[in-house]
């Protein structure tokens with residue numbers, strides 16, 4: 001069942017709406033498969049009104065309770081069924097903004113409504129657009145719902161949302177591919193993207209991911225444009241206890257990458273992850289430089305680079321599509337990492353990316369901590385986005 005429906009159905013007049021923002025200060029657990037992590041909950045949970053309120057953490061803001069009427073007191077003193085909420089995962093919590101944007105207000109529309117009407121479908125369409133799913137993908141989803149309604153395959157509001165979830169999962173799964181196993185030594189991954197998309201941070205997290213799975217990992221500080229980027233990468237190297245090739249002051253990123261590839265081979269590294277300078281997809285000269293970097297890497301080790309991962313910032317919404325198109329055209333991107341999904345209401349951008357670019361989404365970034373990178377799982381993502389509760 002969908003959480004926003006259940007909450008509305010169970011709502012008792014006078015319930016205080018508690019808004020709980022993501023607390024990014026919480027220490028992150030290790031990278032985990034979606035749904036298995038049972039970190040403490042800060043997701044809104046409606047306790048039956050007869051239970052004594054717990055002391056609230058500082059991050060929770062609640063409207064002051066209005067004075068209770070005698071009717072409310074009578075309702076509260078009646079025995080209430082105690083429903084045990086399943087603990088929510090940290091991942092669920094990290095997608096709070098995207099989910100709230102999507103489900104806000106839908107519960108009200110559903111309240112007391114069984115039949116599907118145009119108002120409801122229009123609201124669903126609006127929510128999809130607002131979540132940055134994009135015009136074309138939204139249209140395709142709504143058309144598919146209309147078809148199933150007219151064929152009487154969907155008869156009530158819950159079935160409508162279940163079908164929408166399935167359609168959304170399918171659209172993401174269509175373009176997913178299994179991650180390439182690092183069988184060549186070294187397996188070289190070049191990471192690119194525009195300035196500030198989260199490349200260096202993502203490389204730190206990706207290194208952690210590989211190290212956790214038992215691989216020997218090395219980093220190449222190929223972002224020679226921004227001196228702080230090299231230091232940032234060296235810090236990530238120390239945090240992961242892995243070597244980093246490149247030092248502040250080096251100018252030529254192609255030679256850093258060449259040296260790193262040689263060094264990784266000589267030291268029997270399983271995985272070499274190379275950082276590159278941020279560049280706008282519209283800067284022709286810098287895009288040519290990226291092509292040159294890739295050529296140098298391919299000359300250093302036959303078959304390399306084995307992956308070219310493009311980092312996209314989810315919070316820029318539809319602009320991410322254009323960036324991805326241009327990078328793909330220039331260097332043949334093999335997969336995407338979409339970052340900052342924890343801080344954005346634009347969680348729908350992943351559907352537009354999958355539909356329009358047909359490139360697999362390898363990982364998503366949901367925070368700044370070392371373990372806040374998750375292998376992308378379409379079903380887990382849709383469940384968290386649509387407040388679907390059977391994970």
Ligand SMILES: Nc1nc2c(ncn2[C@@H]2O[C@H](COP(=O)(O)OP(=O)(O)OP(=O)(O)O)[C@@H](O)[C@H]2O)c(=O)[nH]1
Pocket residue numbers: 193194195196197198199200201202223226229277278279339340341342343364365366367368372
């Ligand atoms: N909330 C959140 N912040 C992120 C995520 N990934 C990266 N960041 C933050 O985004 C900011 C930019 O990250 P960087 O890794 O420096 O970005 P970059 O692409 O290497 O930047 P340039 O070297 O300038 O091109 C930093 O403050 C990161 O902590 C994420 O998944 N969630």
